[in-house]
Amino acid sequence: xxxxxxxxxxxxxxxxxxxxxxxxxxxxxxxxxxxxxxxxxxxxxxxxxxxxxxxxxxxxxxxxxxxxxxxxxxxxxxxxx
Amino acid sequence: xxxxxxxxxxxxxxxxxxxxxxxxxxxxxxxxxxxxxxxxxxxxxxxxxxxxxxxxxxxxxxxxxxxxxxxxxxxxxxxxxxxxxxxxxxxxxxxxxxxxxxxxxxxxxxxxxxxxxxxxxxxxxxxxxxxxxxxxxxxxxxxxxxxxxxxxxxxxxxxxxxxxxxxxxxxxxxxxxxxxxxxxxxxxxxxxxxxxxxxxxxxxxxxxxxxxxxxxxxxxxxxxxxxxxxxxxxxxxxxxxxxxxxxxxxxxxx
Numbered sequence: 471x472x473x474x475x476x477x478x479x480x481x482x483x484x485x486x487x488x489x490x491x492x493x494x495x496x497x498x499x500x501x502x503x504x505x506x507x508x509x510x511x512x513x514x515x516x517x518x519x520x521x522x523x524x525x526x527x528x529x530x531x532x533x534x535x536x537x538x539x540x541x542x543x544x545x546x547x548x549x550x551x
Numbered sequence: 552x553x554x555x556x557x558x559x560x561x562x563x564x565x566x567x568x569x570x571x572x573x574x575x576x577x578x579x580x581x582x583x584x585x586x587x588x589x590x591x592x593x594x595x596x597x598x599x600x601x602x603x604x605x606x607x608x609x610x611x612x613x614x615x616x617x618x619x620x621x622x623x624x625x626x627x628x629x630x631x632x633x634x635x636x637x638x639x640x641x642x643x644x645x646x647x648x649x650x651x652x653x654x655x656x657x658x659x660x661x662x663x664x665x666x667x668x669x670x671x672x673x674x675x676x677x678x679x680x681x682x683x684x685x686x687x688x689x690x691x692x693x694x695x696x697x698x699x700x701x702x703x704x705x706x707x708x709x710x711x712x713x714x715x716x717x718x719x720x721x722x723x724x725x726x727x728x729x730x731x732x733x734x735x736x737x738x739x740x741x742x743x744x745x746x747x748x749x750x751x752x753x754x755x756x757x758x759x760x761x762x763x764x765x766x767x768x769x770x771x772x773x774x775x776x777x778x779x780x781x782x783x784x785x786x787x788x789x790x791x792x793x794x795x796x797x798x799x800x801x802x803x804x805x
Contacts, residue, residue, distance in 0.1 A: 525790065528783045532742070535749035542752065 471551035479548055483541035490537020494530040501526055576682040592690055594679060599687040601672070602665045635659050635789070642793030647800050651793065654704055658697065659789035662688060666751055666781030670758075670774055686751055686781075694748040698740035701792045709799030717799070743791060750784045 471479075505523040509516050543549070576593040613628035621629050635656030639648040642655075669686025677684055687693050709717035721732045754777040761770040 528787050532746040536745055538753050539745055539749040
């Protein structure tokens, strides 16, 4: 791998996972906040809310993981090297 | 640290295995079915076999001597069965979930035990050449296979329920959405497999990096977090498989 490709890949990997973390971060914060509000309003529904919240948080986290997969491909299995 | 050493990666298959991290313990499969020589990732097979053996032994021991009033092991297995049955029931619906419990349950149990085996079984004690043993689900081939099986399952569910009319769903609500509907059939297995693969691989890489930096105690909370995410990922895979099958089974009248 020549140095230009290596440098571009490292920067791209950092950007891929960094940018992919922004949206899910906002989304997860929003979802957790709403869930907290729900629990505060209706404490007896905590179990149900927690289950749904965890499931939806994992869905949002998957988006960051896609960015991470792209970053890992660029670092470990670079197709351009 | 062979996981992190493998910066030079060779392409084994032209098709699926292009996403590889680290080096692999290749097994040559001979020209058995006259389809040419090819190689498989031996370490994934070894760990999958261990996981399957573990599941078989646990279910055999738990159901060997069934009692009307369950106790001990049988109690645990009945709890597990209830759990996977509830996943299927919640996604597929009261009426049609029963035939799909084995499929969804197998997906959940295999992925769950596979994910946890990566962290809980001391694979390091077993030396294999050129690679190291880890959770079988941190190889893209395993997760792609599971995701494609899910695709097959929901196609089978839809076609067996509605016959050729199943394919009408591609032009609903309007034929303009046809390309998007077809694209969806590809993104479903893609996102299923990447989600599981990425989560497990990321978890193991983070633990590997932390162990490399501070070998004692510091990685423990991350390992615990890893166990938690692994369990959630198994639940999500099974839930989504159930949801896709349920979507295919949905009748048109509703």
